[in-house]
Amino acid sequence: MESLVIPVIILVVVAAGVAVAARAFSRRQSSAMEAGSVPPPDPVELARNAAAKLTEDQHRRLYALIAQGQAMAAIKLYYESTGDGLRAARDAVAALAAHPQPYRSPAPDVVEVEADDDAPQRFPYRYRAIASKGDVTREVSSNMLNDEIYGRIRTLARSGDTEAAANALIRHSDITLKQAREFIALLDE
Structure with missing residues (x-):
């Protein structure tokens, strides 16, 4: 019986220590909530x-x-x-x-009238165009591209008008002329 006394005392001390630590932790959390800690924003x-x-x-x-x-x-x-x-x-x-966000101008009362049908328009989503040949892959991500515009750019590239395709890609994205030419080079076949 005497051999069990010491392990029981150790077990009671450890249990008391865990209980004290848990209570301190819960107090710290509740005081943080009372102090105005806000959950992370959406x-x-x-x-x-x-x-x-x-x-x-x-x-x-x-x-x-x-x-x-x-x-x-x-x-x-x-x-x-x-x-x-x-x-x-x-x-x-x-x-x-x-969570990509379109640009919203600070003055929503002002409406821009576009004179050109092909003028860049901002869409509420980002469109990803990917071109690859062999082990080379290029990607363009823009909220000024969609399937229709990208289709016109691909048609221009495949018909051999690579400069017009590169210029159209520049107008509808935020890449440089060099990057656009590299991308178009992967499209023309």
């Missing part, structure tokens, strides 16, 4: 709010960086553009990448 709402802080040019450049996989550069651009903290910039860019 990522879609975070993306909307983040997009609203950007100008049209900043919005376009940020999504170009996201599409090119340059997360650090996108975070830096957002950080410098908005003045938000680094962690807030990281969270905003992650939300914008996961």
Whole structure:
């Protein structure tokens, strides 16, 4: 019987320690909730709010960086553009990448009338065009592309008018002429 006394005492001490630690942890959580800690914001709402802080040019450049996989550069651009903290910039860019937002001008009363049917139009989604040949793959992601526009660009490329196809791709995305020519070169066959 004496041999069981010491293990029982150790077991009681460990159980008491776990109970005290659990109680301290629950008190810390409840005091944090009472102090006004808010649950993390909805990522879609975070993306909307983040997009609203950007100008049209900043919005376009940020999504170009996201599409090119340059997360650090996108975070830096957002950080410098908005003045938000680094962690807030990281969270905003992650939300914008996961939930793409179209650019909304600050004055919604102004309606732009487009004179040209082929003038770039912004869609509420990002369109991804992928071209590959062999082991070379290029991707263009833009909210100014859709199936119809990309179809016209492919038709131009396949008919041999690569310059017109590259220029059309530039008008409907945020890539350089060199990148557009590389992409079109993978399309013409």
